[in-house]
Amino acid sequence: MSSRNPSYTNPKPCKHLEDYKLRHGLSGYKSIQKHLKATPHGRTSVEMLNAGVPRCNSCNGFQGRLYLCLICNSVSCLDHTLLHTQSEDGHDLAVDIERAELYCCVCCDQVYDPDFDKVVMSKHNMGVPRDDKHGDESIGERLVKRRRLGLGVAEELVDLKKSKQLVSMRDRRDKSCYPLGLRGLNNLGSTCFMNSVLQALLHAPPFRNYFLSEGHNHEACQRRSGDRLYSFFSTDSGDCQCIAHRVFSGLLRSDVTCMTCGSTSTTYDPCVDISVDLDTSNFSPTDIVNKRSKPNENSSISTLLGCLDLFTRQEKLGSEQKLFCETCQEMRDSVKQMSIRRLPLVLCLHIKRFEHSPVRKMSRKIDRYLQFPFSLDMTPYLSSSIVRNRFGNRIFSVEGDESDIITDFEIFAVVTHSGTLESGHYVTYLRLRNRWYKCDDAWITEVDEEIVRASQCYMMFYVQKMLYQKADEDLSSLPLSPRRDAYLPIAGCCERLFK
Amino acid sequence: MRPSVNRPPTPDVHENQEKEPTLQETINIKLIESGEKERLMELLRERLVECGWKDEMKAICRAFIKKKGRNNVTVDDLVHVITPKGRASVPDSIKAELLQRIRKFLVSAAL
Numbered sequence: 115m116s117s118r119n120p121s122y123t124n125p126k127p128c129k130h131l132e133d134y135k136l137r138h139g140l141s142g143y144k145s146i147q148k149h150l151k152a153t154p155h156g157r158t159s160v161e162m163l164n165a166g167v168p169r170c171n172s173c174n175g176f177q178g179r180l181y182l183c184l185i186c187n188s189v190s191c192l193d194h195t196l197l198h199t200q201s202e203d204g205h206d207l208a209v210d211i212e213r214a215e216l217y218c219c220v221c222c223d224q225v226y227d228p229d230f231d232k233v234v235m236s237k238h239n240m241g242v243p244r245d246d247k248h249g250d251e252s253i254g255e256r257l258v259k260r261r262r263l264g265l266g267v268a269e270e271l272v273d274l275k276k277s278k279q280l281v282s283m284r285d286r287r288d289k290s291c292y293p294l295g296l297r298g299l300n301n302l303g304s305t306c307f308m309n310s311v312l313q314a315l316l317h318a319p320p321f322r323n324y325f326l327s328e329g330h331n332h333e334a335c336q337r338r339s340g341d342r343l344y345s346f347f348s349t350d351s352g353d354c355q356c357i358a359h360r361v362f363s364g365l366l367r368s369d370v371t372c373m374t375c376g377s378t379s380t381t382y383d384p385c386v387d388i389s390v391d392l393d394t395s396n397f398s399p400t401d402i403v404n405k406r407s408k409p410n411e412n413s414s415i416s417t418l419l420g421c422l423d424l425f426t427r428q429e430k431l432g433s434e435q436k437l438f439c440e441t442c443q444e445m446r447d448s449v450k451q452m453s454i455r456r457l458p459l460v461l462c463l464h465i466k467r468f469e470h471s472p473v474r475k476m477s478r479k480i481d482r483y484l485q486f487p488f489s490l491d492m493t494p495y496l497s498s499s500i501v502r503n504r505f506g507n508r509i510f511s512v513e514g515d516e517s518d519i520i521t522d523f524e525i526f527a528v529v530t531h532s533g534t535l536e537s538g539h540y541v542t543y544l545r546l547r548n549r550w551y552k553c554d555d556a557w558i559t560e561v562d563e564e565i566v567r568a569s570q571c572y573m574m575f576y577v578q579k580m581l582y583q584k585a586d587e588d589l590s591s592l593p594l595s596p597r598r599d600a601y602l603p604i605a606g607c608c609e610r611l612f613k
Numbered sequence: 614m615r616p617s618v619n620r621p622p623t624p625d626v627h628e629n630q631e632k633e634p635t636l637q638e639t640i641n642i643k644l645i646e647s648g649e650k651e652r653l654m655e656l657l658r659e660r661l662v663e664c665g666w667k668d669e670m671k672a673i674c675r676a677f678i679k680k681k682g683r684n685n686v687t688v689d690d691l692v693h694v695i696t697p698k699g700r701a702s703v704p705d706s707i708k709a710e711l712l713q714r715i716r717k718f719l720v721s722a723a724l
Contacts, residue, residue, distance in 0.1 A: 155655065167642055176641065179692070192689065223687035 124509060125226045130206040130218045134184070135227070142184035142207070143233045150214055152237040154376035156504040158214035168211055172197055181208035181217050195219040213506070231508040238505060239377035239441065293546050298556035306555055310540040313553045314527035314575045317544050318460045319585035320361045330357065362386040364458035367497045370431075372439035373447040379440070382455055387462035387573075392480055393420035418486040418574070421465065426453050426495050428504075453500035455513070457492055461523055461576040468535060479535045483570065488545075490523040490576050523576035524583075531572040543569065547586055640719065649718050653711060660707045669702065670695050 127135070134142075151161045160182060162168055169176045170191035179192050184207045190198045199206050199219040207225075208217045214234050218225045299309040316322055324330055354363075366385050371378045393416045428451045431437065436445040465484060470477045493499055496519065498512040528543040542553045543566045552561045577585075634642070644650035661667050677694050678686050 153651075153655075155658075167638075167645060176638065192692070217688070221687065222689040 124228060127227065128218050128221050128223075128225055130220050131216070131225050131227060133204075134207045135229075137204070138185070140229055140233075143230050146182075146184070146209060147233050147236070150234060150237050152239075152376060154371060154373050156238070156376075157506060158234050158237060160209060160211045160214055162211070170194055180211045181219070182211050183208050190219075196222070215506075226509055228509045231510055235505065235508055235510050239375065292551065292558060292560070296544070296546065296551060296553075296558055298553065298558050301555040306540045309555055310529045310542040310553070311573075313542040313544060314529060314573070317527055317546070318361065318575060319526070319577055319581050320459050321357065323585075324357045324361075359384075359386065361459050362462060364388075364454060364461070365456035367453045367455040369451045369453070369501070370437060371449045371451070372437075372442060373449060374444075375439060375441045375446075377439065377441040386458075387464050388425070388454075389464040389466055390421040390425045391466050392416055392482055392484060393424050394480070394482060416482055416484045418463070418484060418490075418571075421484070422495050426451065426500050451500060451504070453497040454492065454495050455497045457496070457519070457521065457523075457578075459578055459581060461490075461492070463574045463576070465572055465574075467531065467572060477535055479531075479538070481570065483568075485567075486525070486528075486571055486574055488525045489579075490525070491521055492523060493521045496521065520578050520580070522579040524579050525574060525576050526582060527575035528566060528569065528571050529573040529575075530569045532570060540572070541569075640715075643722055644715075644718070647718075647722065653714060656714070657707070657711060660710070661703070664704055664707070666699075666702065666704070670699055673698060 146160065149160050149162060150158055152158050162182070167176050168180050168182075168189045170180065170193075171188045172190060172194040175191045175193075177191075181190050181192075181195050182188075183190070183198060183202075183205050185205045186202065188198060189211070190208070195208060195217070196219060198208075206218055206220050208219055209215070210217055210224075216225045216227055216230050217223070299312060301309065363384050363386055366383050366388070368381050368383065369378050370380075428449050431448045431450055433447060435448075437448045438444070439446040439448075467480045468477060469480055501512045502508065502510070524545075526545045530541050530543065531538050532541070533539055543561070544551045544553055545566075550561050550563055550566050552559050552565070641650070644653070673695055674691050677691065681690075
């Protein structure tokens, strides 16, 4: 598989950087190290204590970007870096004083060196694990174990040899030209919420395959009476290896950074779904650039990616939420940031459309339309991406940087809600063999893709792309209803149903 | 940091040192020494992210890179492309807020 995380590939050094490294090694970097200053916001700068305000050697300018030569420590502004390297042979490499970034004066471009970034990152207080519940086992060890189990399960569940034998049995009641197994569910009295979720769960490829392939031994199943399916999800997902958790369980990472000293403490929490707030910002960037004072309702649409950006954004905790910083030994203003440490096989995203205000004792539903993609790449929301971006694009390894992490997902179910908080209705759209089917309690109808895109989504179910493609292949190889001779248009199909 | 023997000549610096530092330079020095400049920079960054200015600049950079090709663009190019646009599109409210902060600082520093 090709490299999945482009942000972590080592760029090839320019020949000037190569020459510099051959001649000077790490000595230049090491001499800078004591002058590097790290801010709690993840930025690093060079502080030259003796010179006061740094100024360009050629023009005495002090504004804009200034560069410090790694060999002779002279300072040049952007206009004069070339001059310096022309007058001094071999003085090609410099450091941006404000940003602590490497710059090649000959290429006139930023260059990257993991050795340099290592020196820079040494100034940042990277991580203090909170919540040492597991005692002697380190976070790293626990995470490696979980990952190994996760990948093994995916392969096991996709083996459909057994399921084919079960499903190809003739079902004489089946009149429709729809895929075998697609069935409506009767509404037992305001149970559309349950029907909707059941449809999504039953069509989650790994979940469905497990039950169809006799992976689930219903004779020996411990969850016989009482809760059954629900009980899968109600147990603590911490160490549970039941099918529900193996398919839906992911791991969220939460970083809390002290705004005074910059030290970060990290916790990991398992999750079976991710609830995101609707991105309700009314201003689009073009409004600002074009100096529009009122928000243009037409130019800004909320998108799922916007919600995920919001979810992983650094959130300033209010002054009433100060946390105790171990390093400062005081209550400090902090910033929190969420990211996804491990993605599940099936990703369930929940949009928080029901807003409860404890102050006003009112609840309301947010009807705002949310645009969502059918194909989703979760790379930018992984912990490795989020943490790396926090420090301004440095080359260093972050937990979870393995290049074979699967981040491509395909949607297979959308649960929509229409109506109000008090009286509303849930409907699920299922994607089978690239056709969409509306599951409205007992009624199944094929619908156009555009209907789904325009619907008001409430929960979206995405499955890892390769599992989706495999499931698609398997569905195609299954026989359709034996009563059908040729493909019939939908209208004709429905007529047959009602005859 | 050890001064290098190969320090380049600085011909104009001696003449400039005769002149009085400009008002702008003096204010800049005061801002840096007191640490206020860093606070102002953080505030500015926060505001520019909030209003979407940063996203807009990112989009302009991406469009430029797409047009020129990823391997034909340097940091210098990007800086030259977005500096005029960036300066022109900073919302007035942000400029006003920062000016107010600087004024307040100068008043307190002069006393």
